[in-house]
Structures are given as C-alpha cells and as structure tokens.
Amino acid sequence: MNPSMTYEEFQRRVSSVLLTEKGNCPVTPVVQMLQGKWKLQIIYELCIQSPMRFGELKKMLTPITNTMLANALKELEGDGLVHREQYNEIPPRVEYSLTEKGKDLLPVFYAIFCWGMKYIP
Amino acid sequence: MNPSMTYEEFQRRVSSVLLTEKGNCPVTPVVQMLQGKWKLQIIYELCIQSPMRFGELKKMLTPITNTMLANALKELEGDGLVHREQYNEIPPRVEYSLTEKGKDLLPVFYAIFCWGMKYIP
DNA sequence: TCCGCTGGTATGGTTTTTCGTACCAAGTAC
DNA sequence: GTACTTGGTACGAAAAACCATACCAGCGGA
Numbered sequence: 001m002n003p004s005m006t007y008e009e010f011q012r013r014v015s016s017v018l019l020t021e022k023g024n025c026p027v028t029p030v031v032q033m034l035q036g037k038w039k040l041q042i043i044y045e046l047c048i049q050s051p052m053r054f055g056e057l058k059k060m061l062t063p064i065t066n067t068m069l070a071n072a073l074k075e076l077e078g079d080g081l082v083h084r085e086q087y088n089e090i091p092p093r094v095e096y097s098l099t100e101k102g103k104d105l106l107p108v109f110y111a112i113f114c115w116g117m118k119y120i121p
Numbered sequence: 122m123n124p125s126m127t128y129e130e131f132q133r134r135v136s137s138v139l140l141t142e143k144g145n146c147p148v149t150p151v152v153q154m155l156q157g158k159w160k161l162q163i164i165y166e167l168c169i170q171s172p173m174r175f176g177e178l179k180k181m182l183t184p185i186t187n188t189m190l191a192n193a194l195k196e197l198e199g200d201g202l203v204h205r206e207q208y209n210e211i212p213p214r215v216e217y218s219l220t221e222k223g224k225d226l227l228p229v230f231y232a233i234f235c236w237g238m239k240y241i242p
Numbered sequence: 243t244c245c246g247c248t249g250g251t252a253t254g255g256t257t258t259t260t261c262g263t264a265c266c267a268a269g270t271a272c
Numbered sequence: 273g274t275a276c277t278t279g280g281t282a283c284g285a286a287a288a289a290c291c292a293t294a295c296c297a298g299c300g301g302a
Contacts, residue, residue: 003238010231015169026237027230028161034152037260044146048136054279065261070280080240090269091278101240109148110131111232116147117124119201119222158290175249186291191250211299212248 030108033079038064038072043102046082051095081105151229154200159185159193164202164223172206172216202226 002009010017018025034040038061045052045060058069073096076082081102087093123130131138139146155161159182166173166181179190194217197203202223208214
C-alpha cells in the first residue's frame with residue numbers, strides 16, 4: 001500500500017485497498033487508541049493547554065477519578081501520544097504534554113470535525 | 122464555529138475552538154459511533170461490497186454472533202450510516218448498504234490511514 | 243409430515259470497563 | 273506532632289459490552 005496515496009487515489013481504490021489489507025488496516029488500531037471514556041477529553045485538554053499537571057487535568061476533567069486518569073494517561077503514554085515529565089520535588093510535580101505523534105492526529109480531528117459540522121445538528 | 126473552516130485555520134485556532142466548544146465538539150460522538158468491536162469491520166465490508174445480506178455479512182465477519190451483528194447493524198442504522206432494505210420474500214431477504222452519510226466518512230478514514238502509514242509499523 | 247432456508251429475538255452468563263473508597267510517601271508549615 | 277500537599281496505587285463493586293445457545297415464522301421441497 002502506497003504510503004503517500006492521495007485522497008483521490010484512496011477514494012478510487014478504497015474497496016481493493018481494504019480488501020487486500022484485510023485485518024491489517026491502520027484505521028482500527030487508531031480508533032482503539034482513542035477509545036475509552038476519557039482519552040479524547042484528555043487530548044482535548046492538552047490541545048488547549050500544554051503541559052498540564054496531573055492535578056490540573058483532574059480538575060478540568062471532573063468527575064474523573066485518580067484511577068481512571070492515571071490509567072488513561074499511562075495508556076496514552078504507552079501509545080506514544082502523550083509525554084510524561086516527572087520532576088523530583090516534594091510535593092511531586094508531573095507534567096503531561098502531547099508528543100509530535102499526538103499532535104499529528106490534528107488532521108484526523110479536522111476530518112471528523114468537518115463531517116460533524118455537516119451531520120451533527 | 123465556521124462550518125467551512127480550512128485546515129490551516131482549524132490548526133491555528135484549535136485551542137480556542139476546543140475551548141469554546143467544550144462539551145460540544147463533534148469529534149467525540151463520531152468516535153463513539155465507530156466504537157465497538159464490530160462496527161468498523163461492518164463498514165469495511167460495506168465499502169468493499171454493497172449491498173450485502175445479513176447472512177453474507179455474518180459469513181465475512183465470522184465468528185460474529187447473530188446477536189452482535191444484529192445489534193451493531195441496528196445501531197449503525199440508527200446513526201444513519203447504514204441503510205436497511207427488507208424484501209418480503211420467503212425465506213426473508215434483507216440487504217444492507219452504506220448511506221451517503223456513511224460514505225462521507227471516507228475522508229476521516231483517509232486521514233487516519235495517513236497517520237497510520239506514518240506511525241504504525 | 244418433516245426438514246431446511248433466512249434473518250433475526252430471547253435469555254442468561256462471562257468478560258471487560260468504569261467507578262468508589264481508602265491509602266501511601268515525603269517534605270513543609272504551624 | 274499534626275495537618276496539608278501531590279501524584280498516584282490497591283482493592284472490590286457496579287455497569288456496560290460481549291458471547292453462546294436455543295428458539296421462532298412461514299414457505300418450498302422430498
């Protein structure tokens with residue numbers, strides 16, 4: 001599959017692309033990465049302001065629990081979308097920010113945004 | 122929010138867009154629509170071949186169960202992404218196809234596809 | 243009469259997600 | 273010595289998603 005396929009080519013060949021890449025299409029893992037109740041909202045907050053501390057995120061995402069926020073951040077970090085910077089101070093300080101990989105999701109959000117503008121009332 | 126915002130404008134204003142549209146951003150409901158174990162795969166099959174009968178879909182998506190396929194199709198139909206056409210024959214025949222709204226997700230898939238080409242090994 | 247065909251529904255069980263609550267370390271301020 | 277701070281972890285319970293199995297209607301064919 002050509003990595004720099006234009007949209008027109010993608011559109012024209014979509015059925016054969018999907019057919020040959022069966023079970024190997026990159027769309028599913030991306031949707032999975034963004035799945036879960038809080039991940040998109042965390043990414044939103046980090047788009048609006050970055051870096052953010054754990055406690056700041058928690059306040060913005062109220063009523064999220066410590067557990068959920070910590071888990072979601074850990075998974076986002078594991079997927080390479082979010083960067084975690086820990087400062088060894090007391091009381092502890094940890095700052096989260098989007099990686100380049102995370103920021104590169106912006107065209108995806110834009111495409112969804114356009115679809116939503118058309119179809120979501 | 123301007124419905125025909127260009128990508129450059131979106132990119133430049135993303136934090137203020139997200140900030141003002143807090144809780145009203147169209148990205149979340151779209152991700153929710155595609156969430157679930159089978160929905161994307163159903164849409165894939167309908168991109169490859171359309172219309173498809175219930176039984177054909179079930180065969181392609183083995184080992185999906187009747188229950189899960191019926192539920193997913195009902196939800197996709199409820200979201201307006203899939204059209205259900207029922208023919209009153211014996212034995213029954215029902216055909217599923219993508220609506221325009223469903224087909225309009227293609228640019229979203231393309232954006233994700235491009236991201237995946239860059240980041241998924 | 244009995245079987246098979248299709249597109250499901252009904253029911254109950256298992257697994258995965260999410261949530262609520264309690265707790266911790268280590269320093270600082272009082 | 274007591275209370276307060278931050279960024280979590282641990283544990284169990286509740287809720288949601290998913291799955292397996294059985295069953296149905298109604299016609300055609302043997």
